[in-house]
Structures are given as structure tokens and as C-alpha cells.
Amino acid sequence: MKKPSEPRADATRCVHSGEDRHGQAAPLTTPIAQTSVFALPNVDALRRYAWGDSDLYLYSRYGNPTITAAEEKIAALEGAEAAVVTSSGMAAELIAALVTCQAGDEIVSMLDVYGGTVKLFEQVLPRCGIKARFIPYHDIANAGRYFSRKTKMLFLETPTNPTLRCVDLAALSAIGHKHRACVVVDNTFATPVLQKPLELGADIVIHSATKYLGGHSDLTAGALAGSKKWMDAARDMRTYTGGVVDPGCAYLLLRGLKTLDVRVERACQNAAEIAVALQRHPEVERVHYPGLADKASLDLVGRQMTDYGMMVSFDIRGGGRAAERFIDRLKLWCLAASLGGVESTVSYPVLTSHIGLSAKQMKLLGVSLATIRLSVGIEDAGDLIADLEQALERA
Ligand SMILES: Cc1ncc(COP(=O)(O)O)c(C=O)c1O
Missing domain, CATH: 3.40.640.10 (Type I PLP-dependent aspartate aminotransferase-like (Major domain))
Structure with missing residues (x-):
């Protein structure tokens, strides 16, 4: 066949x-x-x-x-x-x-x-x-x-x-x-x-x-x-x-x-909308997302990827305390250490993938207490953004 x-x-x-x-x-x-x-x-x-x-x-x-x-x-x-x-x-x-x-x-x-x-x-x-x-x-x-x-x-x-x-x-x-x-x-x-x-x-x-x-x-x-x-x-x-x-x-x-192809397509669309919404938000210091990188990185991504991916990370204003408050106030996004599922999840790298690293190592990796990682799923983008915004406003 x-x-x-x-x-x-x-x-x-x-x-x-x-x-x-x-x-x-x-x-x-x-x-x-x-x-x-x-x-x-x-x-x-x-x-x-x-x-x-x-x-x-x-x-x-x-x-x-x-x-x-x-x-x-x-x-x-x-x-x-x-x-x-x-x-x-x-x-x-x-x-x-x-x-x-x-x-x-x-x-x-x-x-x-x-x-x-x-x-x-x-x-x-x-x-x-x-x-x-x-x-x-x-x-x-x-x-x-x-x-x-x-x-x-x-x-x-x-x-x-x-x-x-x-x-x-x-x-x-x-x-x-x-x-x-x-x-x-x-x-x-x-x-x-x-x-x-x-x-x-x-x-x-x-x-x-x-x-x-x-x-x-x-x-x-x-x-x-x-x-x-x-x-x-x-x-x-x-x-x-x-x-x-x-x-x-x-x-x-x-x-x-x-369903990989359709899941990726939907999650990429959601991630792009979420990255833009986060970048506009006053409580967000910096968004990490290949689609919002400098020109050289955008050119590279254009050469080797067909879209910017399903992951978005960001640094919240207010450091570690604000990050913890934000995560605990989310209602739709589950706190989970993995990624890549149909459900959107949030993870806190300093307590998961980057636990125990020295301040110098974290600096080299660009990770801080304020860094939050989002694995964007296939739900409705509006619902996902509304949940992020309500948690950011109260963080
Ligand atoms: C990029 C990457 N590679 C490899 C692994 C290891 O995979 P597994 O947990 O299936 O052993 C992980 C797990 O989080 C990962 O994120």
C-alpha cells in the first residue's frame, strides 16, 4: 500500500x-x-x-x-x-x-x-x-x-x-x-x-x-x-x-x-496567540518564544522549522514570589512537570528541570526564579489566554 x-x-x-x-x-x-x-x-x-x-x-x-x-x-x-x-x-x-x-x-x-x-x-x-x-x-x-x-x-x-x-x-x-x-x-x-x-x-x-x-x-x-x-x-x-x-x-x-500533525498545527496557532498576549501584558518582563526572537534567530527558524512550536516561556515581573502566586492562581492550566500533551500545562523550571543548579549555571541558561514554562495544548486559545490573564492580574 x-x-x-x-x-x-x-x-x-x-x-x-x-x-x-x-x-x-x-x-x-x-x-x-x-x-x-x-x-x-x-x-x-x-x-x-x-x-x-x-x-x-x-x-x-x-x-x-x-x-x-x-x-x-x-x-x-x-x-x-x-x-x-x-x-x-x-x-x-x-x-x-x-x-x-x-x-x-x-x-x-x-x-x-x-x-x-x-x-x-x-x-x-x-x-x-x-x-x-x-x-x-x-x-x-x-x-x-x-x-x-x-x-x-x-x-x-x-x-x-x-x-x-x-x-x-x-x-x-x-x-x-x-x-x-x-x-x-x-x-x-x-x-x-x-x-x-x-x-x-x-x-x-x-x-x-x-x-x-x-x-x-x-x-x-x-x-x-x-x-x-x-x-x-x-x-x-x-x-x-x-x-x-x-x-x-x-x-x-x-x-x-x-493525530500528531493536527495537534501540532492547533497547538502552534494557540502558542502564537499566547506569546503575543503575554508580550503585551504589563506584568510580563520577557517572553521566550522562537517567533518573537531577534532577526538572526527568526531567519534561522525560518530555514529549519515550519512553525515556531508549541512551547512558550516567560519571565514574570516580581520574581519568584510573583511566579509562585501566578502558578497557584491558574485554573485551566495544570501544574505538571512534563509537556507535549493535548492539555495545556505550566511548569516551574527552578523546581523541576533546573533544580539544584548554581546561580552561575542558571545565568548561562537564561533561567531565573521568575521563569515560567508553558506547554500549550489544543484547547481554545481565548480560554487559555483568559486564564493566564486572570492569574497575572492577581499575581
Ligand atoms: C527534551 C527532552 N529530552 C529527553 C527527555 C527524557 O525523556 P523521558 O522522560 O521520556 O525519558 C525529556 C524529558 O522531559 C525532554 O524534555
């Missing part, structure tokens, strides 16, 4: 990719193969599996048809030869590090990456003999200086959390390749609907599928996408380290992915 080479728009890929149907009475949706193991008809089938017949399944930690369907959909959306779905975004990051680096190797990473990524690079990977160097945002133009002969992976994330700074994926990928590093991009905040890092030169894309790909705050999963060679290595690493996703969760992910 759908060859990978067929030119299709993302909205069509969201619904149809990966969902091959066979036979007259086939279910329209991909069923959940809720099993840990598969029965093979005979030894010949076992032999064919052992020789690499990819139509056969043996054990769900190695592969499962529901997981395969989710992988094919993500690969189609990212424009990748293949994808590997994992038990969480962190499992995807660990797998990316372990397939690109060995003991003695180094990672170069942006400093403005998800806090859990920094902990993985600083606290876990050194136990395997892998070290990381971090590039602060203000020094990104000198990225080349952070590489050594030992560097095997360049790790990027754009837009960043929570200040939504964007970095040039094409330029940084070229620098990474000049130093023979594998370029890995965390595309969680943009989603493949807004940004396709592989087309811009990256080698591997990773996701916290817990966020927009799932889209309903009801699953924990991750994903990697890239060339067949990298994904074969990632699948083997997932098998050996155990970071496989449950088939039931893969089904929820498949279902969520079908």
Missing part, C-alpha cells in the same frame, strides 16, 4: 505509515501483539529467523509487530531509513551514546539540553569511561573548539528547554562531521512535523516520545531514527540493555501519532 519512497505529506504519514494491512477481514487499526514471545510453526521458520528474516518475530525484547508499526511511522515522519522505539527518552539517549562511543571516547554537547541529559552525560557515562564537554549557548559560534580527537558524538537540542533558544542544525552538523563525530539531535520540542534534523545533516534523531509523539500524557517511551546501519546497532543495543517498550504502550504511541 505505501512504499517508503512515495511522496506523502506528514499529515498522511501520521495516519498511514507503518500500518500495513493484509487480508480481507484485517482490522483497520494495528492490533496490540500483547505477548512476550512468539510461537514458530517449525524449525525451518526458526532457521529463517536466525538468518535474519525480518517478517518473523521470536521474542518481544528483540522485536514485536506493534512496536515495528510505531517504528515505521516515526521513520517515515523523520525521513529516516529506520527507527527504534525504546522504553523512554532517556533509554533512547543512553542507546545513542553507547552505539556511538566506547570507553576513552568523548561527547560534545550543548549545555542547554534537558537536565536529565546532563545527568546522564555527567554522572552515568563516566562510569563507562565516556566523558562529556558542554558548549554554553553564548559560545556556540566556537563549537569547533570543544572537539578533540576522542570526540565521537555531538549532541544537540533545539528549541531548548525552557528558553526556547534555537541553534543552527545544518552548521553544527557540518562542524560535527568535520571532526568525524556522529551528530545526534533531540527533536522532542519541535517534532518531525516542524523540524527534520536528518534533512539538515544530523545522523541520529532521538525523542522523548512521552511528549508530543504520544501526545496524551498517558505513556512513557522514546525513539531513535536514522540510517539502517545506526538503527541496526541501536536495536541490538536495546536488546542487550533491555530498554524495550511494552506492546500496549507502543499501541498508545501509534494512536497518538495519528
Whole structure:
């Protein structure tokens, strides 16, 4: 029905990719193969599996048809030869590090990456003999200086959390390749609907599928996408380290992915209206939103994204006390540490993703006690803005 080479728009890929149907009475949706193991008809089938017949399944930690369907959909959306779905975004990051680096190797990473990524690079990977160097945002133009002969992976994330700074994926990928590093991009905040890092030169894309790909705050999963060679290595690493996703969760992910394109479109429209309303509000000191950035950043976003995204952050006047009062007065926006669901949520970075960071580190990241992060959902924009305004007026 759908060859990978067929030119299709993302909205069509969201619904149809990966969902091959066979036979007259086939279910329209991909069923959940809720099993840990598969029965093979005979030894010949076992032999064919052992020789690499990819139509056969043996054990769900190695592969499962529901997981395969989710992988094919993500690969189609990212424009990748293949994808590997994992038990969480962190499992995807660990797998990316372990397939690109060995003991003695180094990672170069942006400093403005998800806090859990920094902990993985600083606290876990050194136990395997892998070290990381971090590039602060203000020094990104000198990225080349952070590489050594030992560097095997360049790790990027754009837009960043929570200040939504964007970095040039094409330029940084070229620098990474000049130093023979594998370029890995965390595309969680943009989603493949807004940004396709592989087309811009990256080698591997990773996701916290817990966020927009799932889209309903009801699953924990991750994903990697890239060339067949990298994904074969990632699948083997997932098998050996155990970071496989449950088939039931893969089904929820498949279902969520079908509406990704429409969810992203609606949430982007809402975010744009909210960013403008916040910028006009006297109680707001500064809005962080790619669509309100300086000209150079706007040009960059125009080159590598199709819209400005679904996240908006802002600094409230009155510092930490005003921020806490504002959050507690919201009625429609739920206080929740995650993002990317259909429901709009608010988060307070100094007590979640950026907890425990020094004043110097926070300054480098552009985060303060006054910074509030909004994950914009698909509700009515007027209702969302009215709730923000009533909370701002009383903060
Ligand atoms: C940008 C980003 N990458 C990776 C992760 C880790 O994903 P997970 O929580 O699914 O392990 C997160 C989680 O918040 C994230 O925001």
C-alpha cells in the first residue's frame, strides 16, 4: 500500500505509515501483539529467523509487530531509513551514546539540553569511561573548539528547554562531521512535523516520545531514527540493555501519532496567540518564544522549522514570589512537570528541570526564579489566554 519512497505529506504519514494491512477481514487499526514471545510453526521458520528474516518475530525484547508499526511511522515522519522505539527518552539517549562511543571516547554537547541529559552525560557515562564537554549557548559560534580527537558524538537540542533558544542544525552538523563525530539531535520540542534534523545533516534523531509523539500524557517511551546501519546497532543495543517498550504502550504511541500533525498545527496557532498576549501584558518582563526572537534567530527558524512550536516561556515581573502566586492562581492550566500533551500545562523550571543548579549555571541558561514554562495544548486559545490573564492580574 505505501512504499517508503512515495511522496506523502506528514499529515498522511501520521495516519498511514507503518500500518500495513493484509487480508480481507484485517482490522483497520494495528492490533496490540500483547505477548512476550512468539510461537514458530517449525524449525525451518526458526532457521529463517536466525538468518535474519525480518517478517518473523521470536521474542518481544528483540522485536514485536506493534512496536515495528510505531517504528515505521516515526521513520517515515523523520525521513529516516529506520527507527527504534525504546522504553523512554532517556533509554533512547543512553542507546545513542553507547552505539556511538566506547570507553576513552568523548561527547560534545550543548549545555542547554534537558537536565536529565546532563545527568546522564555527567554522572552515568563516566562510569563507562565516556566523558562529556558542554558548549554554553553564548559560545556556540566556537563549537569547533570543544572537539578533540576522542570526540565521537555531538549532541544537540533545539528549541531548548525552557528558553526556547534555537541553534543552527545544518552548521553544527557540518562542524560535527568535520571532526568525524556522529551528530545526534533531540527533536522532542519541535517534532518531525516542524523540524527534520536528518534533512539538515544530523545522523541520529532521538525523542522523548512521552511528549508530543504520544501526545496524551498517558505513556512513557522514546525513539531513535536514522540510517539502517545506526538503527541496526541501536536495536541490538536495546536488546542487550533491555530498554524495550511494552506492546500496549507502543499501541498508545501509534494512536497518538495519528493525530500528531493536527495537534501540532492547533497547538502552534494557540502558542502564537499566547506569546503575543503575554508580550503585551504589563506584568510580563520577557517572553521566550522562537517567533518573537531577534532577526538572526527568526531567519534561522525560518530555514529549519515550519512553525515556531508549541512551547512558550516567560519571565514574570516580581520574581519568584510573583511566579509562585501566578502558578497557584491558574485554573485551566495544570501544574505538571512534563509537556507535549493535548492539555495545556505550566511548569516551574527552578523546581523541576533546573533544580539544584548554581546561580552561575542558571545565568548561562537564561533561567531565573521568575521563569515560567508553558506547554500549550489544543484547547481554545481565548480560554487559555483568559486564564493566564486572570492569574497575572492577581499575581
Ligand atoms: C527534551 C527532552 N529530552 C529527553 C527527555 C527524557 O525523556 P523521558 O522522560 O521520556 O525519558 C525529556 C524529558 O522531559 C525532554 O524534555
